[in-house]
Amino acid sequence: MKPATAKRNEKIWATISDIPEGCVASYGQIAEIAGIRRGARQVGYALRHLARGSKVPWYRVIQASGKIAFNAGSDAFNEQSKRLLSEGVAIRNGRIDMKKYRWQPDLDELLWKPSAAWDDDQ
DNA sequence: CATATGACGACAA
DNA sequence: ATTGTCGCCATAT
Numbered sequence: 001m002k003p004a005t006a007k008r009n010e011k012i013w014a015t016i017s018d019i020p021e022g023c024v025a026s027y028g029q030i031a032e033i034a035g036i037r038r039g040a041r042q043v044g045y046a047l048r049h050l051a052r053g054s055k056v057p058w059y060r061v062i063q064a065s066g067k068i069a070f071n072a073g074s075d076a077f078n079e080q081s082k083r084l085l086s087e088g089v090a091i092r093n094g095r096i097d098m099k100k101y102r103w104q105p106d107l108d109e110l111l112w113k114p115s116a117a118w119d120d121d122q
Numbered sequence: 123c124a125t126a127t128g129a130c131g132a133c134a135a
Numbered sequence: 136a137t138t139g140t141c142g143c144c145a146t147a148t
Binding site for chain 1: 128129130131132
């Protein structure tokens with residue numbers, strides 16, 4: 001069987017993949033939906049380990065404060081802001097309006113992919 | 123086993 | 136609004 005870490009990362013990536021275009025989610029939010037309470041740092045770790053060329057929309061994950069996690073000016077920062085802007089997510093003074101763009105999954109969305117919302121494997 | 127680290131988060135000055 | 140501290144928790148050494 002797979003190590004727990006692999007399963008955890010898969011769940012995190014699956015959850016992130018559920019973020020609709022034009023929306024963003026915080027690390028903590030992803031962790032919670034993925035069933036990992038207070039696991040914001042684990043989400044960051046999972047993304048760090050993301051394979052290059054993966055289809056996971058990593059750029060839709062930002063800090064709860066609305067800021068991009070990378071250092072302003074870094075390549076990754078520019079890449080992320082560029083992708084977000086192209087999806088219609090406005091960035092004002094380096095910050096994103098969470099109230100407006102935060103992904104708010106409702107029951108229907110969670111039912112669409114139960115495995116990503118609820119802990120199905122005990 | 124003890125520390126240090128990190129694409130975080132909440133809170134106090 | 137900005138900065139510093141502390142809490143979290145899986146990994147790395």
